[in-house]
Amino acid sequence: MNDLAGALQLRPGVPVPHSLLSSRQAWAARLAPGRPAEAWPGLLASLFSLCGHAHRTASQLAIQAVEPGPLPAMVPVAATLQRETALEHLRRIALDWPRLLAAPGQVPEASARAADGLRRCPLIASPLSPDPWPALRQWLQDEWLQMNPATWLRAWQACGADWLDDWSRRHPGWLPALLRSAREADMALPGAHEQALRPHAAEASLRVLGAAVAAGAVDVLQPCWEGRPACTGAWSRLHDGTPARPWTAWSLLGSRLAELVRLSLPDAPGEGGAGWLAWGALATGPRQGLAWVEMARGLLIHQVTLEETPAGQPCRLRAAQVLAPTEWNFHRSGVAAQALAALPAAAPDLHARVRLLMAALDPCVSFEIAAPIVQDVRLEVQHA
Numbered sequence: 001m002n003d004l005a006g007a008l009q010l011r012p013g014v015p016v017p018h019s020l021l022s023s024r025q026a027w028a029a030r031l032a033p034g035r036p037a038e039a040w041p042g043l044l045a046s047l048f049s050l051c052g053h054a055h056r057t058a059s060q061l062a063i064q065a066v067e068p069g070p071l072p073a074m075v076p077v078a079a080t081l082q083r084e085t086a087l088e089h090l091r092r093i094a095l096d097w098p099r100l101l102a103a104p105g106q107v108p109e110a111s112a113r114a115a116d117g118l119r120r121c122p123l124i125a126s127p128l129s130p131d132p133w134p135a136l137r138q139w140l141q142d143e144w145l146q147m148n149p150a151t152w153l154r155a156w157q158a159c160g161a162d163w164l165d166d167w168s169r170r171h172p173g174w175l176p177a178l179l180r181s182a183r184e185a186d187m188a189l190p191g192a193h194e195q196a197l198r199p200h201a202a203e204a205s206l207r208v209l210g211a212a213v214a215a216g217a218v219d220v221l222q223p224c225w226e227g228r229p230a231c232t233g234a235w236s237r238l239h240d241g242t243p244a245r246p247w248t249a250w251s252l253l254g255s256r257l258a259e260l261v262r263l264s265l266p267d268a269p270g271e272g273g274a275g276w277l278a279w280g281a282l283a284t285g286p287r288q289g290l291a292w293v294e295m296a297r298g299l300l301i302h303q304v305t306l307e308e309t310p311a312g313q314p315c316r317l318r319a320a321q322v323l324a325p326t327e328w329n330f331h332r333s334g335v336a337a338q339a340l341a342a343l344p345a346a347a348p349d350l351h352a353r354v355r356l357l358m359a360a361l362d363p364c365v366s367f368e369i370a371a372p373i374v375q376d377v378r379l380e381v382q383h384a
Contacts, residue, residue: 008330008367010354013345017332020340024327024365026220028302032320037063037306040317048324050364053084054295055322058302061281065289066306067315078274081293082263085277086136087123088296089234089260092362094118097253098174100355101182113174117143133273136264146171149261156258161251179253182359185352186250187343189231192335193247196236197225197299197328200278200292210284213303213321220321222331229334232298232325233361234259238278239270249339249353252360256296287318297362298325329361336361 006024013019027047035043041059045052057077094117098110118124120143122135129135140149145167155163168180199205209225212218224230235247235255259276267273281291290303301323307316330336339357343350351369358367 005365007365008363009370010340010367011370012340012343012347012350012354014341016337016341020330020332020334020337021370022221022327022330022332024221026321028320028322029220032304032317035317037067037304037315037317040304040320044322048322048364051088051295051297051300051324053080054293054300055302057081057279058291058293058300059304059320061279061291061293062289062302062304062320063306063315065281065283065291066287066304076274077279077293078277081277081279081295082274083123083132085294085296086260086263089256089263090118090121090123092296093175093256093260096362097178097359100359101178103181106181110174110178117174133264133266140261140264144173144175144257145261146173146176149264153258153261153265156254156261161248161254164251164254164257179250182253182352182356183250185349185356186248187339187353187357189247189249189252189335189339190342191338192231195228195230195335197230197232198236198238199225199301200238200280200299203282206282206290206292207284209301210288210290210303213290213323214285214288214305218321218323220323221327223323223327224331229331230328231335231361232328234296234298236298237276237294239276249356249360256362295325297364298328300324324364326363326365330363 006022009021011019011021028044031043031047032040040063041056044059045056048055057080061077094114098114099107102110121139122129122132126132126135137149141147145152152167155167164179165183168176168183199209209218213220218224233252233255235252237259262272262276265272267275269275277294279293281289284290284303285305287306287308288303290301292299292301303321304317305319307318309315328334336357340354343353347353354369
């Protein structure tokens with residue numbers, strides 16, 4: 001499976017650009033030519049199964065920006081992104097964080113407690129509920145936060161990582177305890193704030209990006225924006241303005257938890273619920289469309305070019321490109337690579353620091369710490 005999905009090799013203490021290697025491949029560009037447009041969203045959802053809903057939605061939007069109507073009617077985009085992004089946050093926090101952040105001897109207990117609570121989560125236990133959000137807010141209060149979610153979010157917005165630290169020290173439960181212990185491995189992410197990826201803030205920026213992608217001036221496996229690597233995640237949302245708090249690996253964990261709370265709140269444009277995540281599409285050239293959606297790992301961008309189609313014939317793709325969050329965040333000179341290069345390879349808490357970095361930036365593929373810098377230890381990301 002790693003041959004298809006690719007993997008990351010991490011080299012702590014090695015200078016950029018050699019501190020991080022990726023074997024990811026540009027499958028969308030290779031598979032697109034000649035494909036029926038109607039089948040393309042389903043194929044991408046299967047290929048990128050971990051974030052399949054977002055890839056399906058973005059590809060549908062990109063195609064419809066060029067040729068409205070060739071695809072079946074889409075489900076409501078905002079509501080779909082809200083539900084699926086909340087689900088992904090829940091899974092990653094409950095299934096990945098205990099394994100990555102707990103001390104080795106505490107992993108089984110933390111994992112068992114997190115999984116047990118997740119089974120009671122309304123989005124998991126009642127997936128067909130038309131309005132699971134009030135029940136989710138109550139579940140968050142009872143299971144994870146031990147306080148009203150809206151109150152928790154207001155404190156996070158006011159104090160950021162200081163609030164996360166205070167909350168984790170004051171409240172019981174596996175999640176506060178996990179975050180409390182993980183802070184010892186925290187590390188700065190230099191430049192991450194200035195490199196936040198937000199081309200969707202202006203149509204002109206999206207058109208510049210679309211033209212660069214179409215011209216082959218953007219390497220989709222090592223993308224840059226405005227001449228440098230960028231980073232993206234729950235901390236760089238369009239509706240979040242410009243967060244002033246310092247960015248460290250540990251504080252990014254708080255951003256993901258805060259976004260889960262936001263998504264559970266009543267709908268309000270640009271503030272919460274289905275009104276929180278930004279998305280859209282536009283035609284960027286002849287028979288060419290670009291779409292973007294904010295999803296769990298960050299900003300996902302799709303661009304497609306359709307063949308000229310005789311009347312009555314099905315639409316087919318000429319080309320397609322995908323710019324995924326993992327490629328931005330794990331660029332060989334990007335935020336993760338810089339943090340890895342700054343880590344002393346012989347540090348006694350090296351594994352804890354690397355695991356925290358991976359939990360914070362959340363690649364959609366497995367990773368390993370390369371030998372001979374440290375003992376070759378496989379760290380498989382066993383996603384649900």
